[in-house]
Amino acid sequence: MKRNLLSHRVIWIPLIWILILQLSLVAKLYAQEPITVVKWPAEINAEMLLGKQLFFDKMLSAKQSMSCASCHRFDHGGSIPQAKAQQNDGSFSRYNPSSIFNLSNNYPLGWEGQISSVEKQISNLMFKENIMGLSWPKLVKRLKNQPHYVRQFTQLYPDGITQTNIAVAIAQYELALTTPSPFDAYLQGNQQAISKDAVLGYELFKRYGCVSCHQGKKVGGNLLQKIGVINPYNYNNAKNTLSDLGRYNSTGEEHDRQVFRVPSLRNVADSPPYFHDGSIETLEQAVTLMGRHQLGLEISTKNVRLIIAFLSSLSGTPHPELLP
Ligand code: HEC
Ligand code: HEC
Structure with a gap:
């Protein structure tokens, strides 16, 4: 019986080698791309979900008129359609709001590169009362009057509702907002x-x-x-x-x-x-x-x-x- 040429080992071995070589070249090519891949977080935890509630909660502003999401809109790439944002005191922000997506703590934040971490950013925001109109003590007090927040904070943190824990929960949420494309x-x-x-x-x-x-x-x-x-x-x-x-x-x-x-x-x-x-x-x-x-x-x-x-x-x- 005549043997099919393709069933011959001598033909297949070099072909397989060429394939492996090509695949490794392709892998190398991608590894050298100047842009690297982002992925969704592997799992969504309770801390992120608490941060999410805070992010969208208007209780974070004095007049209960705005949340973080008012200036970082999910339907607008994490920013707003206007050039500048109107703040609690009626004044306008110095800058166009930066996107809230794909943040990381490895790089400076803010248009001036002046902010060193997501937690610091939240902290600054609450110290500058003109933006949302609340100071840390007022915000902590307000949240302590909300049984659902008291319960969730104490489940996650032994010391319950504190300035640090509020900032950490929001930060965990923000850092999880990656947008694979x-x-x-x-x-x-x-x-x-x-x-x-x-x-x-x-x-x-x-x-x-x-x-x-x-x-x-x-x-x-x-x-x-x-x-x-x-x-x-x-x-x-x-x-x-x-x-x-x-x-x-x-x-x-x-x-x-x-x-x-x-x-x-x-x-x-x-x-x-x-x-x-x-x-x-x-x-x-x-x-x-x-x-x-x-x-x-x-x-x-x-x-x-x-x-x-x-x-x-x-x-x-x-x-x-x-x-x-
Ligand atoms: C030398 C560094 C540098 C190079 C090169 C550069 N950019 Fe930029 N890019 C910047 C800076 C800085 C800003 C912010 C400018 C500002 O806000 O006034 C910016 C802003 C932008 C924005 C606006 C983003 C936003 O959210 O406001 C786009 C779009 C953009 N760059 C695309 C490009 C493209 C396309 C090229 C190549 C043709 C390019 N950039 C080359 C530094 C650079
Ligand atoms: C009134 C509008 C407004 C509100 C409300 C607001 N932000 Fe912002 N946000 C801005 C503006 C404007 C910037 C750009 C500031 C700068 O670069 O100095 C910014 C920048 C940021 C940045 C830095 C992003 C980067 O890549 O540099 C983070 C993080 C952020 N905001 C989170 C929040 C969180 C969390 C809240 C709620 C607690 C919030 N923001 C509420 C307007 C707002």
Whole structure:
């Protein structure tokens, strides 16, 4: 009987080796990507769920008129559709609210990179009474009058409702708000997860050098950079405000003028307006300005469109149990 060629071991062994080699090359390629994958938390615990209740509870503001979610909306990429947020005392925030998604304690927080952890951020917020109108002692007292909070806090913490425990519970919730996106599926090997335009846009994003500032898990968030590194970015001097000075406000150092934390680009398509002061309405404008001022490039309309296709593939949602 004539033997089928393909059943021959001599043919198969080299074929298998080629396959293994190819797979390991592919794995290496992905391991070197400047953007890394985010995942939902492996399990949702009681502390996160307590933090969730606090995050959406208007009792955290003096007039019971706003919660954390009022300025960090889940239907708007973790920010708001306005440039600045109105605070409890009627004044407006210095900055456009940063997204609440994909936070981590490994990087500085705040547009000036001035906040060292999520817990500190919550703590500062309650010390600045103008934002939500409550101080720590008032908030602790208010929550102690709520039997459901008393019960849940004592189940989790021996000392019950305290400033630290409130901050820790909210922080655990916030840190769990990761938003895996179609682009993460693509990074993990699913070629169909994003459109062809998005793939091309990602190539441009790397080739132009956007990744030198926007990289890592959050596609940003881990560096402080000047706006206008190549071509000066002139704010309207007449309207020049404290916010335009950026990190200078925190350090008083000349070289920190117009320096900001590079924002994360996850969910960016969902959260206009853009830039620290919310002065830029569309992604088209934001990408064009980035090319011009950060890289010295005039990016064509077609390539701006491709980059936006890539940026749009970075939108995802938090774990279902963490949703409002
Ligand atoms: C009135 C609007 C408003 C409310 C209410 C509000 N925030 Fe914010 N939040 C902001 C603004 C504006 C910023 C940007 C501040 C900055 O960069 O200095 C911000 C920034 C943050 C950041 C830093 C994010 C980053 O990546 O830098 C965190 C974390 C945060 N808020 C959590 C909370 C929590 C938790 C609450 C509720 C206890 C809350 N916020 C309530 C407006 C608000
Ligand atoms: C030298 C560092 C650097 C480079 C390179 C860079 N960026 Fe940025 N990017 C920043 C900084 C800093 C900001 C914040 C600017 C501000 O708020 O005034 C920013 C903001 C943005 C925003 C607005 C995000 C938001 O939430 O407001 C987008 C979109 C963006 N960059 C995309 C890009 C793209 C696309 C490229 C490549 C064409 C790029 N960036 C290159 C540093 C950089």
